[in-house]
Amino acid sequence: MPNTLKKSKLRFAVLATDSVVFTVFNDSLHVLLMEVNTPDFSNMWALPGGLINPDETADDSVKRHLEEKTGLKDTYTEQLYTFSSIDRDPRGRVVSVAYICLVASGRIKSLKTEKLWWCPAEKLPGLAYDHNEIVHTALERLEARVGYTNVIQHLLAKEFTLGELQRAYEIILKHPIDKRNFRKKIFSVDFVKKTGKKQRGEAHRPADLYTFSDSNIRIIEVL
């Protein structure tokens, strides 16, 4: 069952990257999809991605493709897993290094919306290639890492309320959290600090605004 590599320009470029880009809005986690239209997959959805150039690392490749295809820049990225099933791409042997990317929903306005779709994570359609498997792996990983690190900060704006933070946790971990216990915990591991500012313009008591106190990834058993 040797690979074919027929019709393609893929001759040398067996290596690709794919991104699972997450954001949170409307009380749910969303994944960014792109429309593909090839002989093998006509009018289907797939993850954004593309081939790795000979002169770039996988990390560079993810960032380049993301920016080229979606306009998103400077997003948080972390390597997920390398998928190497032999027939994952019908055009020939393509091994893909998949990444997780996190974006605050405030930054997604600037997306070229043509052929791009933020799909709720629980409502994914059948995707091209093995992309359902990739998203599934990414969801597992995201949930785990949110549970014991401070990566969730990359899904929020620079300044945020504790309510927003709590909602983000609840959406990703998929279970409700007690408000008072949540705050106690968050303060005890000191993930956040007060900005002193308050949120205004909402039809309820103004919330204190916070920022994350450490932009590096910290490993701490959280919730």
Place this chain on the structure above:
Amino acid sequence: MPNTLKKSKLRFAVLATDSVVFTVFNDSLHVLLMEVNTPDFSNMWALPGGLINPDETADDSVKRHLEEKTGLKDTYTEQLYTFSSIDRDPRGRVVSVAYICLVASGRIKSLKTEKLWWCPAEKLPGLAYDHNEIVHTALERLEARVGYTNVIQHLLAKEFTLGELQRAYEIILKHPIDKRNFRKKIFSVDFVKKTGKKQRGEAHRPADLYTFSDSNIRIIEVL
């Protein structure tokens, strides 16, 4: 800074796998190294690995190379990380999918010992390529995963004493553990069950022999 791919048969084979094979004996964690002798690296140590064939997955490739080069079969393997620095291999662009492998020390007698060395993890010499970085990543990951899963079983014989199990934990987590608390914990998450047999031939009271109760990977906050 485009890659060269000169002298080699590497033209198409940009993809490789490398294994960080761990075992525990003599009260320390050991990593399996192979001698390399190339124009670029003369008489140096490196991780076992090799190119991925067009008709095999990365998982298959790791297992094949491990068996070919060390005789080890049916070891536990798990994908670690994909290393894609442009100049990691002086012969040209080689991207490597690195794996962690765990072997019980009882099984390493069968090694072809020529040019193979079980090196204590704390005493690694400078390795060829970027292999020090790979081992470093593997050590971090191993420590983390031992802490919240039952993967440690793959470092022990089928039947083992709680003393052996505790020592394995202490070596990998690098801190002493209280014997009574350890046993309470291990029983409470029921990782193990008694075989009914006892260890004999040691100059002390015979220990009960146990097996792991679940060979699947379980995620449980452990120690």
Place this chain on the structure above:
DNA sequence: TCAAAAGTGTTCAGTGTACACCCATGG
């Protein structure tokens, strides 16, 4: 004045941690 989310402590249960002695064997 109503709706909506913000903010705030205490109690109780369960888990983690510290700690010391006798036992069974081989040499």
Place this chain on the structure above:
DNA sequence: CCATGGGTGTACACTGAACACTTTTGA
């Protein structure tokens, strides 16, 4: 009989979980 690791229970501290009311704003 000595050295070596095996096996066992209790008390205390700490952490996680449950739980309800007042506050401040915009509409």
